Amino acid sequence: MASADVVIVGGGANGTSTAFHLTRLGARNVLLLERRWLGAGATGKSGALVRMHYTNEHESRLALESLKVFQNFDAEVGGDCGFEPVGFVQLVGRGYEDHLRRNVAMQQRIGIKTELVSPEDLTRLLPGASTDDVGGAAWEPESGFADPNATAFAFAAAAIRGGARIETARDVTRVVVEHGRVVGVETHEGRVAAPVVVLVPGAWAGRLLEPLGLDFGLEPYRIQVSIFRWPAGLVRRDPAVIDAVHESWMRPEGGAATLIGVELGAGHADPDHYNESVDREYVALCRAKLSARFPAFARATMRGGWAGMIMMSPDGRPIIDRIPSIDGLYVMLGDSGTSFKTSPAIGRCLAEWIVEGRPRTADLTPFRSTRFAEGKPWIDESNYGSERLTISR
Ligand SMILES: Cc1cc2nc3c(=O)[nH]c(=O)nc-3n(C[C@H](O)[C@H](O)[C@H](O)COP(=O)(O)OP(=O)(O)OC[C@H]3O[C@@H](n4cnc5c(N)ncnc54)[C@H](O)[C@@H]3O)c2cc1C
Structure with a gap:
């Protein structure tokens, strides 16, 4: 044996x-x-997405320790993990400003490089974004995404x-x-x-x-993403964003497109027989969410998407x-x-x-x-409106 x-x-x-x-x-x-x-x-x-912004210290600590590896991957592990430190912006809705402040203070205390962002700075970080519904934002200059x-x-x-x-x-x-x-x-x-x-x-x-x-x-869940080519005139690679207002996240994909995931697209599925392609209704939802934040994307061409399986606790x-x-x-x-x-x-x-x-x-x-058996499921006091989200948490 x-x-x-x-x-x-x-x-x-x-x-x-x-x-x-x-x-x-x-x-x-x-x-x-x-x-x-x-x-x-x-x-x-x-x-x-490689970001350290969580609404609890425990996951933030794991993310911080992990960021050090992504940043020095060749020395720490060997090879290339495709890490792109484009920066990361967390957006929260009105009414959650105090939660954001508390979370950023917690993250700074444990050594995460992050700061609250003023409305003027937000416009500089995300030019072309519509920000009327944003209550607050946090910025992580060293975060981004990997392959x-x-x-x-x-x-x-x-x-x-x-x-x-x-x-x-x-x-x-x-x-x-x-x-x-x-x-x-x-x-x-x-x-x-x-x-x-x-x-x-x-x-x-x-x-x-x-x-x-x-x-x-x-419970296994099927979640999806879709990709939109930048519309004419848009040539800038924005930071990665989690948008708690629109329950979505996005980041650059390649040199001229944006990858977006939307929370509402999550649903149960059998992991052995699931559709790996993106649903037509989901693409429309992504376009709506993306253009609600970046109006120019209302005229963006969809260039692909896929579905994958995660396991929710x-x-x-x-x-x-x-x-x-x-x-x-x-x-x-x-x-x-x-x-x-x-x-x-x-x-x-x-x-x-x-x-x-x-x-x-x-x-x-x-x-x-x-x-769970102890009757003590994990609850973050300072969440941004939805305690049990999947991909945009
Ligand atoms: C669309 C999408 C977007 C996401 N976005 C993000 C993000 O931005 N940031 C982030 O941090 N996370 C994100 N996630 C979640 C993240 O990808 C997962 O949490 C993570 O990859 C899980 O890794 P894992 O190794 O635990 O599991 P998996 O990658 O699922 O690997 C499990 C492996 O086990 C194998 N396996 C299962 N059963 C058996 C068996 N009986 N015998 C042998 N092998 C077996 C499977 O084939 C599989 O390869 C996203 C996930 C999806 C699907």
């Missing part, structure tokens, strides 16, 4: 980051199993250089547990013995968790944990459409936990799997 010290299930940004960080901390016999190909899940479809596929490929290549094995087209059908502890995984090509298993299966987690009796209320925050009831089982579940930007830190935390006995990079207690 094949064996490994650690088996990772899932070859997205979080699985490959975990594999890389495990090898960096000295773990040798690391095996990552991916049922399709690297980046086949949410990672490959991600908008890949999510390149990031996962580079993490995987670095893990392999560090001694890990990565096998694609390898479907894990079951986590094998005996007497309350993990002893390996079953795949369609036989069993792999391992004392530690890390589950990072994205929207496909259900069929692995169910036989283990683990139910965290996770009941409170819209990921679950990152060592499962208390099953020795040797670690998880990163319920990515909730927001866990690309934090994947460098999440992988590092999981690797520290496995190799050193505890995560050092960040406190993962708020991400614990038991919070």
Whole structure:
């Protein structure tokens, strides 16, 4: 029977980051199993915004630690993650000015480079934007977006250089547990013995968790994005934006287009049979939201789009944990459409936990799997109007 010290299930940004960080901390016999190909899940479809603005300190800390990796990717990991520091603007509606102030103060306190932006500066940062409905804005000069596929490929290549094995087209059908502890995984090509298993299966987690009796209320969602060519006369690459008023986010795509995701486009779907194309109604919705903020886009040509699958947790925050009831089982579940930007830190935390006995990079207690059973789902006091959003959170 094949064996490994650690088996990772899932070859997205979080699985490959975990594999890389495990090898960096000295773990040798690391095996990552991916049922399709690297980046086949949410990672490959991600908008890949890299920003640190969250309405809670815990995710902001993970994002800050991760930004340091995106900024120095070649030195830290090796290769190119396609990080483009175009800057980031968070827009909030009227009535949320105090929440924004509190969040920016929290972010500054933990070392994030960010500031509140006056209406005049906002016009300078986003020329052509219609801002009458904006209550406040925050600016992150160092944020931007990355290439999510390149990031996962580079993490995987670095893990392999560090001694890990990565096998694609390898479907894990079951986590094998005996007497309350993990002893390996079953795949369609036989069993792999391992004392530690890390589950990072994205929207496909259900069929692995169910036989283990683990139910965290996770739900797979199909989310979409679409791309609009800049209209005539528009030649400037704007910063990335999250627009809490219009529940949308956008960023440059290539040299002359904008990629937009709209919250209202999210909906349930079967991750094994979902439509990977963008819906016609969704394109119209994106055009409406984009042109509500940037009126010139009312005459923009749609140039493409796609759909991907994410896994929502009941409170819209990921679950990152060592499962208390099953020795040797670690998880990163319920990515909730927001866990690309934090994947460098999440992988590092999981690797520290496995190799050193505890995560050092960040406190993962708020991400614990038991919070739902405890009746303490995560709630951000200073949100911007909708507590449980997916992609524009
Ligand atoms: C359209 C879209 C836009 C997004 N925008 C952003 C954004 O701007 N910023 C941001 O931070 N996040 C964003 N996200 C979310 C982000 O992409 C995800 O949170 C992140 O990529 C999750 O990575 P992951 O490695 O946890 O999971 P995934 O990338 O989903 O990887 C899971 C992998 O596990 C594999 N797998 C599943 N089951 C098995 C099995 N039984 N055996 C073997 N392999 C298995 C799957 O094939 C898959 O490759 C977006 C997502 C989408 C879809």
